[in-house]
Amino acid sequence: MKKQFLLPFALAAAITASLSAPAHALDLGKLLSGDTLSKGLSVLSNAGEALNTSVKGLTPEQEEALGHNVMANLLGAAPxxxxxxxxxxxxxxxxxxxxxxxxxxxxxxxxxxxxxxxxxxxxxxxxxxxxxxxxxxxxxxxxxxxxxxxxxxxxxxxHHVKALISSKSQQAGSDLISIVADYNSSKSGAKAGEKGGKALSEIFVRGLxxxxxxxxxxxxxxxxxxxxxxxxxxxxxxxxxxxxxxxxxxxxxxxxxxxxxxxxxxxxxxxxxxxxxxxxxxxxxxxxxxxxxx
Amino acid sequence: MTRMFYSLLLLSSLALAEPGTVIRKTDLRDKPFLDAAVVGNVSSNTQVDIQSRKGAWMQVKLPSGQAGWIKLLNVRTSSGTTSSSTALANVIKTGSSGKTVTTGVKGLSAEEIQNARPNLAEVAKMSSYAANSADAQKTAQANQLIAVQVPAFANSTPTTAPGSNIYQERRR
Incomplete structure (x- = not known):
């Protein structure tokens, strides 16, 4: 149960890190320059920046939390x-x-x-x-x-983290953003964690x-x-x-x-x-x- | 003796028959080596029976009945040669071994992944089977595996910019 809290926490931490590290703005510029981003992601550019930061900047603990949630969902589909x-x-x-x-x-x-x-x-x-x-x-x-x-x-x-911000998986990116929003607006971290596993599992359905x-x-x-x-x-x-x-x-x-x-x-x-x-x-x-x- | 030879031949071709199509004109060799004797040549689009594989080579039988070796990458298999009945046979095979219980032919579909309920206990179980590196190294050695240095392909590493087409660069 405790591990489920890790995901939203990790994302919140990633946002905080990106806000205090303007060096990542360069990557964001690159990200926004092409036609690769959906309108939705452009509007939510702050969250988009957090996602972009997360590609290179996820800590091993954050990666483990993401993987754990995704695997829990996949193993729920087939043991x-x-x-x-x-x-x-x-x-x-x-x-x-x-x-x-x-x-x-x-x-x-x-x-x-x-x-x-x-x-x-x-x-x-x-x-x-x-x-x-x-x-x-x-x-x-x-x-x-x-x-x-x-x-x-x-x-x-x-590749999976990268796919979350690519044009091919705008929906997963938005899902991830909504998880962050959910986490910020309520204290139900566990619920958001469960949703996180689901949203990220979409990568298995959409492909890399x-x-x-x-x-x-x-x-x-x-x-x-x-x-x-x-x-x-x-x-x-x-x-x-x-x-x-x-x-x-x-x-x-x-x-x-x-x-x-x-x-x-x-x-x-x-x-x-x-x-x-x-x-x-x-x-x-x-x-x-x-x-x-x- | 001769009859036994033929029945063995028949048995092996039945067991390994796998159709393929040759995608480019190539030499047919009598052994899986570049310096082996050329015993014929195979034109593009020839349908072959794949009989065995060794290293980068594949033993094939031509429509003429002639057999020999060509490079693996000169052959493509075509969709539809293995039907769902073969897939079904696999399920039955596994089920009958007693190792697994097959509850139906229902597969792991997109819907099942989307509608799944997270199973944390199963993740813990998965972690419990993890190997440690000393053990992995020891068992690899016991199975005659020797690690070697192989350089990575420089252009198999993706660039950071999303949307850049590595595939196009590689094709050049």
Whole structure:
């Protein structure tokens, strides 16, 4: 219960910080200069500034509070798969990959949620989930490592926080602003915290910036390679996703929030191409994968 | 002996058959290496059966029946080759393993995320499974994983200005 208070508090703190630090006005100017902001956000420029500040300036505690709220909401929609062996295994692999990232010491937590849908999710603070539908379909630990590397990149590069202020998710930005307003006008912090988790979960429904998905693919391959896996396992995952009927309900959310698997493969083709082939003969699969996957 | 060979061949192609389309003209090699012998060539738009993958390579079978290796990135799979019945089969498979209880084919939809009630206990449970780095390193080593230095792609890092098109820059 106590943790729910953290979110509105964090936002209020971010506003206070931005008001006392005019250096951020530069970023705000950049933000307001394009057609990237909705009218609504422009009107609420002070709150917009607070959001912009939050992209670079969230403390680890604030990120944890945001991620915690978002995860509570997502896990409310689909709980963890009831298999401790699988959950521990995914944490071992996930942390090993995350240790090769820019934030090896973040409080990384991984899990498999019980839904036949094919998807994966990340939230600030180091929370990462993949669905049972995706887990069932992957064929090697290298494929798992590449998927987790993609999600780890969303966390380390703060793509979700960034998406909140982008034109694509004006509504989430406004929601966030209204949460701040709610918090300021009443003392019901817990209620606002709950609403915060919901508003921020909208990112999972609306999707991130398309470019950030491409960035996460390329850097996910790099992280997998650093961890000793064949990075081209991400190519086989995307080929697998490409073979699923797009009208299938299990991929509806994934396909509506990401560039198509073909577009993502074309991007990897152009950006990575043969450049990681020196690492392609690394580990494809492990004993532990075969033990847990049965 | 010959019959056994054929039945094995049939078995493996049944197990791994996965259709794909070659997107650019490429050499067909007898092994998954750049210096392996070229045994033929594949023209753009050829439909192939994906048989296996190794590193950056993929073993394919051409419509002519000829098999060999081409680069993974030369192949795209097409939507619709795996139907929802396969997805359903996966659900049944998982359900029958006894590990999970499948309450229906209902998936994790946008509506379900929007209408969810926060589950704090489940977040605590998720955190309880977290690994520590010493352990992650030890188990990785036990599974023959060796960390290596790999430079990040300079242009895979987004610029700070919203709306700048990194993808366009990359395509140049």
């Amino acid at each position: 963890l798969m009831n298999d401790a062996k699988v959950q521990r295994y995914v944490n071992q692999v996930g942390l090993w990959v995350a240790m090769q990232s820019e934030q090896p010491n973040l409080n990384w937590r991984f899990g498999v949620i019980d839904t036949p849908n094919i998807n994966s999710f990340a939230a600030a603070g180091g929370y990462i989930l993949i669905t049972r539908g995706l887990w069932d379909r992957i064929r090697s630990e290298a494929e798992l490592a590449a998927i987790l590397g993609h999600e780890i990149t969303h966390v380390t590069q703060k 910036d398309k470019n950030d998905e491409y960035v996460a693919d390329v850097n996910g391959m790099v992280l997998a390679a650093r961890a000793g896996y064949n990075p081209y396992a991400l190519v086989s995952v995307l080929q697998l996703l490409g073979s699923v009927n797009a009208s299938d309900s299990t991929v509806a959310l994934l396909f509506s929030t990401h560039p198509s698997p073909q577009e993502r493969l074309d991007n990897i083709d152009q950006v990575v191409g043969e450049k990681l082939e020196g690492y392609a003969d690394a580990t494809e699969n492990t004993k532990r994968f075969n033990q847990v996957k049965r």
